[in-house]
Amino acid sequence: MLVSEGSVTTVLGEADVRRLVGEAVEGLGLDGKRVLVIIPDHSRSGPTHWFFRALADRLGSRVAQLDFLIALGTHPPLSEARINEFLHLTPAERSGKYANIEILNHRWDDPAALVSVGSVSAERVAEISGGRMTDAVPVRLNKRILDYDHLLISGPVFPHEVVGFSGGHKYLFPGIAAPDIINATHWLGALITNAAINGTRDTPVRALIEEAASMVPVERHCLAYVVDPGGVRGLFAGPVLDAWQAAAALSAEVNVRYHERPYHTVLSCAPPMYDDIWTAGKCMYKLEPVVADGGRLIIYAPHISEVSVSHGKVIEAIGYHCRDFFLQQWERYVRYPGGVLAHSTHVKGCGTFEDGVETPRVEVVLATRIPRAVCEKINLGYCDPDTIDPAEYANREAEGVLYVAKAGEILHRLRDAR
Numbered sequence: 001m002l003v004s005e006g007s008v009t010t011v012l013g014e015a016d017v018r019r020l021v022g023e024a025v026e027g028l029g030l031d032g033k034r035v036l037v038i039i040p041d042h043s044r045s046g047p048t049h050w051f052f053r054a055l056a057d058r059l060g061s062r063v064a065q066l067d068f069l070i071a072l073g074t075h076p077p078l079s080e081a082r083i084n085e086f087l088h089l090t091p092a093e094r095s096g097k098y099a100n101i102e103i104l105n106h107r108w109d110d111p112a113a114l115v116s117v118g119s120v121s122a123e124r125v126a127e128i129s130g131g132r133m134t135d136a137v138p139v140r141l142n143k144r145i146l147d148y149d150h151l152l153i154s155g156p157v158f159p160h161e162v163v164g165f166s167g168g169h170k171y172l173f174p175g176i177a178a179p180d181i182i183n184a185t186h187w188l189g190a191l192i193t194n195a196a197i198n199g200t201r202d203t204p205v206r207a208l209i210e211e212a213a214s215m216v217p218v219e220r221h222c223l224a225y226v227v228d229p230g231g232v233r234g235l236f237a238g239p240v241l242d243a244w245q246a247a248a249a250l251s252a253e254v255n256v257r258y259h260e261r262p263y264h265t266v267l268s269c270a271p272p273m274y275d276d277i278w279t280a281g282k283c284m285y286k287l288e289p290v291v292a293d294g295g296r297l298i299i300y301a302p303h304i305s306e307v308s309v310s311h312g313k314v315i316e317a318i319g320y321h322c323r324d325f326f327l328q329q330w331e332r333y334v335r336y337p338g339g340v341l342a343h344s345t346h347v348k349g350c351g352t353f354e355d356g357v358e359t360p361r362v363e364v365v366l367a368t369r370i371p372r373a374v375c376e377k378i379n380l381g382y383c384d385p386d387t388i389d390p391a392e393y394a395n396r397e398a399e400g401v402l403y404v405a406k407a408g409e410i411l412h413r414l415r416d417a418r
Contacts, residue, residue, distance in 0.1 A: 001027060002242050006226060006234015008253050014050045017235060021054040021223065024237030025152075028221060033149040034065040038171045041070050041078060042086045043279045045409055046156040046227045049088040055152065056098055067102040069144060071155070071175025074182060074339065075279070076309045077105035106142050106176045109310075114178045115143035118215035120208065125184075128207045132191045133184065139212045140178035151220035153240060156227050157247035158255050159411035161285040161346050162189035164203040165251055167224050168244025169213035179337065181212060187338030190323055190345045194285050199256055199411045201248050210241070226250045229406065258415040262292035264400040267393040268407040270301035277301075277366065278308035281347040282408035284364055288349050290402065290412045296363045302385040305369035307378065314340045319379040322351030325358050348379070 003024040005012065012020075037055055039048055052068065059066050070078060078086065083103050084094060107113040120128075120137040145151060157167030162185060174182040189197055189205045197203050222240040224247035226233045233254045236246040268287050274280035283299045291297050307315050318336055323345045326333045333341060351360035365381035367388055375382035393403035404412070 002236060002238035002246065004234070004236045004238075004246055006232075006236070006250055008233065008250070010233050011230060012232040012235060014047070017047070017050045017232065018054045018058075020235045020237065021051065022058055024221070024223060025055070025058060028150065030059060030150055031062045032064050034147065035059060035063045035067075035150045035152060036145060036148040037066070037068045037152045037154055038071050038176060039068055040155045040171070040175075041072050041075055042082070043075065043273050043275075044156055044158075044166075045273070046225060047232065048086065048155075051154045051223060051225075052087050052089075055154070056101060060098070060101065065148070066100075067104060067148075069104045069142065069176060070106060071171045072106045072108070073174045073177075074108050074179075074310050077107065104144065108174075108177065108179060108182065113142060113144075114140045115146060116140045117217060118212075120211050124211065125208070128211065129188055129191075129204050132204075133188055135184075137184045137208070137212070138178070138180045139173075139215050140180060141172055141216070142176040145176070145216065145218050148218060151216075151218050152223065153220060154223040155225075157224050157244065157251045158409050159199040159251065159286065161194040161198050161282070162186050162342065163205045163209065164197050164200040165206075165244075165248040167247055168222055168240050169209050172216060173209045173212050174339075179339075183338035185209060186342035190338075190342035193323060193350055194346045195288055195350055198285060198289075199252065199413065201245070201252070213240070226254050228254050228410070255409060256411045256413060258413055259290050259397075259402075260415055261400075262290050262295065262414060263397070263402040264292050264295045265393070266291055266295070266297045266402045266404065267388070267390060268297055268299055268404050269390060270299060270304065270408065271406050272303055274301065274304065274408060276304055276306040276308050276312075277347065277368070277370070278311060278343060280304055280408070281343060283404075284347050284349065286408060286411045287402075287404065288362060290414055291349075291362045292400070293361055294363075296365060296381075298365045298367050298383060298388070300367045300385060300388060300390065302367070302369065307370060307374070308343075311337075311340050311343070315344065315378060316374075318344060319377070320344045320348040320364070321358060321379060322348050322353065322360055324351065324353040328353050
């Protein structure tokens with residue numbers, strides 16, 4: 001059964017979310033069971049705290065155990081203070097009303113925290129990927145899932161550079177997964193390219209994720225919701241694939257903006273929820289389709305001073321390059337994690353590598369606190385953020401200049417590319 005409500009004009013408030021969550025969980029027979037809720041971290045928009053309270057208040061006294069696991073992927077773990085801030089919890093609530101609820105960080109980099117549930121065979125990987133990849137993929141994820149009777153995946157759905165649309169079983173892979181499958185899924189997305197995959201519902205990466213999810217031996221359901229700056233536009237709850245598909249269909253209407261022409265200059269402003277370029281790279285991913293050939297995209301983020309908290313050393317070693325730069329020198333780069341290579345290509349964008357010369361389609365410039373020398377080392381442009389007045393870029397679309405005040409989640413496309 002799918003509980004659903006939403007449209008491009010719907011705005012769901014907290015009371016609506018509580019009502020719909022209540023309807024969704026009532027028919028699942030969770031009383032007396034151990035339940036683990038998998039939620040996003042702070043780098044995803046949406047009222048995660050509404051869903052935390054709705055589930056905690058509805059189930060807390062009825063289930064044997066209720067805990068929450070933050071699907072960090074390879075993002076750094078959140079401190080206790082950051083978790084409280086993210087979920088709008090007071091210390092008194094954590095030690096009182098919600099004292100019996102554990103809120104856990106996923107640890108992708110701790111082998112002791114992971115468990116194997118199977119493997120996608122080399123033959124199946126080749127079939128799913130269209131021959132782009134031919135190695136088997138071990139399916140490992142957070143071992144805490146085996147301590148529970150039921151998993152609830154609760155999170156937003158947006159257009160996504162690796163899988164097409166986020167959400168659903170993506171909260172397992174890569175959300176609470178091991179490096180093997182994180183690297184495999186991300187590199188497959190990079191081989192297809194962000195330009196081809198972002199905003200496409202059915203993709204080889206999604207097929208690989210669903211194949212891996214079929215091996216997870218714990219019953220699960222999904223609360224998939226769609227948000228934009230106007231609020232929560234829809235909530236779809238039920239079997240994971242059904243809920244995700246319904247949310248992705250609405251997200252395609254809500255989270256995609258169409259433009260009549262490309263722009264030679266784009267100022268893409270990173271919101272505070274992005275702590276480093278690893279996450280703020282979405283400011284390029286979602287706008288690459290509307291930058292003109294030879295154009296310039298500026299990631300404006302005066303609050304960012306790090307390339308990547310988790311992967312900075314690897315990125316400094318390989319730099320940012322287009323896909324073909326790596327493919328044509330594969331013997332040099334095969335030893336690096338596929339997830340980091342994928343991030344590199346997604347930020348740099350499409351381009352060519354011919355006769356030893358790399359030619360990116362778009363110039364990507366960082367206007368951050370990352371020094372010029374570091375930007376040059378990693379093969380990106382530099383601009384002093386203090387020299388930029390965002391207001392000077394606004395309302396100049398007719399001149400070929402686009403200003404996006406909060407970039408990273410809305411996908412921008414050219415209308416004739418639909």
